[in-house]
Amino acid sequence: MDYKKIGLVAGIEIHQQLDTAERLFCHCPTTLREIAEHNGEFSRYLRATVSEMGEIDRAAKEEMKSNRKFLYYAYDTTCLVENDEEPPTPMNDEALSVCLTIAKMFGMTPIPQVHTMRKLVIDGSNTSGFQRTALVALNGKLPNGGEIETICLEEEACQRVKDEVFSLDRLGIPLVEITTSPCMHTPEEVQKMAEFIGMVLRSTGKVKRGIGTIRQDVNISIAAGARVEIKGVQELDLIAEVVRREVQRQINLIAIRDELKGRGAHIGATTGTDVTVQFKETKSAVLKKAKKIHAIVLPGFAGFVGREVQPERRLGSEFSDYAKKCGVGGIFHTDELPAYGVTAEEVAMIRSHLKAGEKDCVIIASGASEKQAACAIAQVVTRAQIALSDKPVPEETRKLLESGSTAYMRPLPGAARMYPETDVFPVTIDEARWNAVTVPELLTVRAERYAKEYGIELPYALQLAGSDKLPLFEQAVREGIKAKLAAFTILSTATELRRDGVDIAKVPDQAYLDCWHAVEDGRAAREAIPEIFRSIAAGSTFGESLQKLAPAVSREELEAIVRKIITERSDFVAQKGKGALGPLMGVVMAEVRGSVDGKLVSEVLRKEIDRATGNR
Amino acid sequence: MAVIKLGSGYNIGVPPQACTFMERPAQALAKVHEVSQDKNLPTLSIVSTGGTIASRNDYRTGSVTSQFNAGDILVAIPELAAIANYRAIPLATILSENMTPAIWQQLARAVHAEIRNGAKGIIVTHGTDTMAYSAAALSFMLDTPVPIVFVGSQRSADRPSSDTAMNAICAAAAATSDLGEVTVVMHATTNDDTCAIHRGTRVRKMHTSRRDAFQSIGAEPVGSVDYISRKVTLTNDAVKRGTHTLALHDQLDPHCALIQFFPGMFPDILKAYEGYHGLVIAGTGLGHTSTALIPGLKRLVENGTLIVMTSQCMDGRVCDRVYDTGRDLMAAGVIEGGDMLPEVALVKLMWVLGNEKDKAKAAALMQENLKGECTRRSSHGL
Known part of the structure; x- marks a missing residue:
């Protein structure tokens, strides 16, 4: 596809959790917990409030369509601030420092006085009903010539356990939000910039690692389409595909609009008809369960509602997403019927009842109440009107589905979503503070340095620089461990063991260090490391594992063992001379069972062979 | 700092000298809600x-x-x-x-x-x-x-x-x-x-x-x-x-105070309350102050201040008949406030003194249950 021709413009927002000791606005640790560990729960409702400008934000209004009761899980590592029962503490200065470091790395300009805002979020993911966020710096540079528009320091939202149940362990963890300008023009470029920003963030050594600790939102539009924000892309590799699919969706929505117009499709009635009685005898489980069923005819829409706009997503899916905001599970449309227990006779009956023609599509919405069914139909009409309009791609926030396709979440939020967090004092970033911010070495630069200083190959060094064991590597080198040994264990040994099903995460960093020191001191052979790690992962301590797998052998003992083996094989040694070294290595190694490094064995063996052959 | 609201909704603070006056916004009228x-x-x-x-x-x-x-x-x-x-x-x-x-x-x-x-x-x-x-x-x-x-x-x-x-x-x-x-x-x-x-x-x-x-x-x-x-x-x-x-009955005598006793409180403090018509003490435990305060309290009572003892324990009833200090307080003219909360006793004292000028009758009213503020029996709470 010629992305330039269709006018693809994309930008990204990267959310990265910071690895600080405490949360952004309380003194709780930033540890994530197991759900089963929660030791308290409470329930709340949220309602949209009017902004300082006197408006209710449209995104918040949408969430208000259903009055939901939220349940929260609390832990011994969460406090009254997370419960929204205590005012926030002043902004975590450690988090602000990390944020400033990142800002400086991108060549940004800090805000003279940082003001914390409340960003309205009433989907339950924040107990307060808002997310605290502060704009910290502006105008950074990207290698593609694009800009980083802003960097904000925000608090993380709750982790959703299920439906309306949320876990407080993640709430309030500091997060930086980095927003680029719409400066990217191909799907691959978007992915590349996301990778670059991620690398810069990791270069600080102060960001959390692992799945879920970094999330990308992607803003995409094409010339004839509209800006759509796709939330929560956790895997970098998926970004380009997400962009490709959104472009496809926008192109298809535009094509559908043109064809609908060509066919004379229009919106007839804007409210549905009560057809609960008509489905009295239905076998469809969904309809049977419903208290009220409403239906509406969309004249000229037949065949289009079932048309695919993205893999596994149809125009009907978009209608359904809108309807779900009323609390219904979804809708049925005649493009997909008969199915789901709705029979062909029922389809014919409802078509005739509503006087729907062949080219018309009938939408059926069932709900737990009159209000709910009517709301769902009204939402479908709203979305169908958009499909027919001059702007057939609505500006909206969408969520990522597993496959890389997306579903509607809510309208794009406006500025009415923000109002000041009056419980937090503004923080002044004066020149002295900004000048004192030191910029860490970029991981890519560091990798080049490793390659040069330690003779590690560049691809390997890049892997190492990107590894979450990087701090361990650096400590090892500081403690005099050979860089190659540490790099090999981290990148190769550990990876192989993981692939072999060993729970390598159970091997603490200290065990790595102990193991390396044992090798360097000649107390263990590097060949013994995999077995020692297996043993530790299975629950033994390092000491036990070393004892069992690599009992200490002194040089004297080694020499005695070597002499014994040479004596036993004196004929072979006499015959082969120096050539006996290779074959005998294996015999000696088996004897010392990994307690001695191969190099030392080879050295002693060579000496003893020389002596044996020389003596003769 | 001058606060600027950006189009994104964020507020930022910038030095006022970095700002240029452009125009005043139109006066927004408050919405009238029917x-x-x-x-x-x-x-x-x-x-x-x-x-x-x-x-x-x-x-x-x-x-x-x-x-x-x-x-x-x-x-x-x-x-x-x-x-x-x-x-x-x-x-x-x-x-x-x-x-x-x-x-x-x-x-x-x-x-x-x-x-x-x-x-x-x-x-x-x-x-x-x-x-x-x-x-x-x-x-x-x-x-x-x-x-x-x-x-x-x-x-x-x-x-x-x-x-x-x-x-x-x-x-x-x-x-x-x-x-x-x-x-x-x-x-x-x-x-x-x-x-x-x-x-x-x-x-x-x-x-x-x-x-x-x-x-x-x-x-x-x-x-x-x-x-x-x-x-x-x-x-x-x-x-x-x-x-x-x-x-x-809207009369109140605001010339009353509530003081919390603490260990080592200087008796001098009481001088500040000379001339007060009523004083509630949030005492320790069953309703005590240190012995050092008693002469000062006695003087206040003699000069016409009605003094009511309550407890900083919040829960439970005052009883100044158990220990010597309590008996001495009572002898000095301090009256027991039953199980009244200290703040409630203060408000009641203002109301009682506002409506009853006779000190003996006022003291009796302070110990009488008027609006559920003192109970005659302490519930066992089990």
Whole structure:
């Protein structure tokens, strides 16, 4: 596809959790917990409030369509601030420092006085009903010539356990939000910039690692389409595909609009008809369960509602997403019927009842109440009107589905979503503070340095620089461990063991260090490391594992063992001379069972062979 | 710093010298809200005194202040319209720490007038800091046939999670119920499910910030309101609607004080209270001060100050007959305050001295249960 021709413009927002000791606005640790560990729960409702400008934000209004009761899980590592029962503490200065470091790395300009805002979020993911966020710096540079528009320091939202149940362990963890300008023009470029920003963030050594600790939102539009924000892309590799699919969706929505117009499709009635009685005898489980069923005819829409706009997503899916905001599970449309227990006779009956023609599509919405069914139909009409309009791609926030396709979440939020967090004092970033911010070495630069200083190959060094064991590597080198040994264990040994099903995460960093020191001191052979790690992962301590797998052998003992083996094989040694070294290595190694490094064995063996052959 | 609102909604602070004056924005007019009322529902009066329930951000100072009236509350909480009709009486817009006995008097008179004008119940919106004091004050100043419900909120109304709406809805339900006394209605727990109805003379703010800060001390709440069903449940102990005939006794003597005794307190402190008509002491344990204070207290009593002993334990009853210090205090003329909460004893003392000039009779009144402030029996609490 010629992305330039269709006018693809994309930008990204990267959310990265910071690895600080405490949360952004309380003194709780930033540890994530197991759900089963929660030791308290409470329930709340949220309602949209009017902004300082006197408006209710449209995104918040949408969430208000259903009055939901939220349940929260609390832990011994969460406090009254997370419960929204205590005012926030002043902004975590450690988090602000990390944020400033990142800002400086991108060549940004800090805000003279940082003001914390409340960003309205009433989907339950924040107990307060808002997310605290502060704009910290502006105008950074990207290698593609694009800009980083802003960097904000925000608090993380709750982790959703299920439906309306949320876990407080993640709430309030500091997060930086980095927003680029719409400066990217191909799907691959978007992915590349996301990778670059991620690398810069990791270069600080102060960001959390692992799945879920970094999330990308992607803003995409094409010339004839509209800006759509796709939330929560956790895997970098998926970004380009997400962009490709959104472009496809926008192109298809535009094509559908043109064809609908060509066919004379229009919106007839804007409210549905009560057809609960008509489905009295239905076998469809969904309809049977419903208290009220409403239906509406969309004249000229037949065949289009079932048309695919993205893999596994149809125009009907978009209608359904809108309807779900009323609390219904979804809708049925005649493009997909008969199915789901709705029979062909029922389809014919409802078509005739509503006087729907062949080219018309009938939408059926069932709900737990009159209000709910009517709301769902009204939402479908709203979305169908958009499909027919001059702007057939609505500006909206969408969520990522597993496959890389997306579903509607809510309208794009406006500025009415923000109002000041009056419980937090503004923080002044004066020149002295900004000048004192030191910029860490970029991981890519560091990798080049490793390659040069330690003779590690560049691809390997890049892997190492990107590894979450990087701090361990650096400590090892500081403690005099050979860089190659540490790099090999981290990148190769550990990876192989993981692939072999060993729970390598159970091997603490200290065990790595102990193991390396044992090798360097000649107390263990590097060949013994995999077995020692297996043993530790299975629950033994390092000491036990070393004892069992690599009992200490002194040089004297080694020499005695070597002499014994040479004596036993004196004929072979006499015959082969120096050539006996290779074959005998294996015999000696088996004897010392990994307690001695191969190099030392080879050295002693060579000496003893020389002596044996020389003596003769 | 000058605060600038960006198009994204973020505020940033920049040095004023970096700003250029362009133009003044057009004066925005406050919206006037028309509220439709169902004439078949009972009429309640909402007397607004200010506080968190009626507060919103003040963008001049960046802090939370009280600016709206009771009518605005109806717009903010539309569910209230299904419970009653409302008359909005904006009495004051103060933060409750600025409350005074003079405003208690105005409040009592306004509430009295509303009941006389047919209100079936009264809701008083109030800042939570001193709400318990005001509830106690109205308990003494008014004999009421209808519920007088104080309500506030612990988490400001400008947040989606605010307890304002639920507390106000539960307060309206309580104000239309079979209750006939002065109460405080606030969250019973941290959950948005139930509000507790506390007697005005037994309630205390026991937490600085939690939703369930208000607790009945030394007594059970007199009822509860289920948020979802709006169902009001009253205990047998609750004073029922129509039990009392409307009467206003609005005299107060504000020349009273409450002091908390602490170890090592200088007896000199008492000199500051010379000339006071009444003094409540929150003593230690069963109701003690150090022996060193007794001569000073004796002098105050001799010069006409009525001194009432209560306990900083909050829970339990004062008894100055057990230890020597207690007996000496009584001999000095200090009277026991039973199981009255120290703040309630203070408010009662102002009311008693405002209405009874005879010191002996006043002392007797202080020890008599008037509005549930002292109990004759201590519940075993098991």
